[in-house]
Amino acid sequence: xxxxxxxxxxxxxxxxxxxxxxxxxxxxxxxxxxxxxxxxxxxxxxxxxxxxxxxxxxxxxxxxxxxxxxxxxxxxxxxxxxxxxxxxxxxxxxxxxxxxxxxxxxxxxxxxxxxxxxxxxxxxxxxxxxxxxxxxxx
Numbered sequence: 137x138x139x140x141x142x143x144x145x146x147x148x149x150x151x152x153x154x155x156x157x158x159x160x161x162x163x164x165x166x167x168x169x170x171x172x173x174x175x176x177x178x179x180x181x182x183x184x185x186x187x188x189x190x191x192x193x194x195x196x197x198x199x200x201x202x203x204x205x206x207x208x209x210x211x212x213x214x215x216x217x218x219x220x221x222x223x224x225x226x227x228x229x230x231x232x233x234x235x236x237x238x239x240x241x242x243x244x245x246x247x248x249x250x251x252x253x254x255x256x257x258x259x260x261x262x263x264x265x266x267x268x269x270x271x272x273x274x
Contacts, residue, residue, distance in 0.1 A: 140189050143182045146173060155199075158192065160184050166196040194232070201228045201236035209245060216246050 141161040149155045149167060156173050158166045165184070168176075172195040176188070184192075204226055205219050214222070216237055223233045240246045 140184045140186060143178060143180055143184055146178060146180060165189075166192050167199075168192070168195055169199045169202075172196075172199055194235075197228065197232045198235045198239070201226075201232050202239055204228075205236055205240055206245070209240075213250075214246075215248050216241065217248075219246065 143158060143160055143165075144162050145159040146156050147159075148170075149157055154170050155167055156170055157164055158168060158173065158178060176191055176195060178192075182188075201223050205223060208214060208219065208222055219237060219240075220233050223236065224230075228236070237246060
């Protein structure tokens with residue numbers, strides 16, 4: 137595979153120091169999490185061939201899906217299935233969604249068991265409130 141260029145800079149973004157801009161031959165190629173930069177072994181001076189370019193693009197897509205999922209989790213607890221449907225609606229491919237959800241699950245940010253337990257608790261609380269209200273009416 138012929139080289140596509142050389143990584144000329146990896147710099148933190150201004151808004152989020154946990155994300156970095158990767159430049160190849162001076163042009164922005166991708167913005168990735170610092171974790172992805174490390175996982176891919178990216179360094180200034182590394183030659184970027186087609187295989188690395190494909191891995192960079194996949195990592196960028198997964199990072200984007202993780203960020204969008206975290207934005208939704210910041211609003212309320214969601215199951216893995218709900219997040220998968222939301223990411224699908226945003227246009228993420230199945231392999232990207234799976235990798236993003238696996239990362240969130242590994243980090244403890246998605247827990248279907250805890251989600252189910254919270255639903256049961258809320259249902260029981262709601263039932264109890266309805267029963268109390270009904271007794272007051274009777």
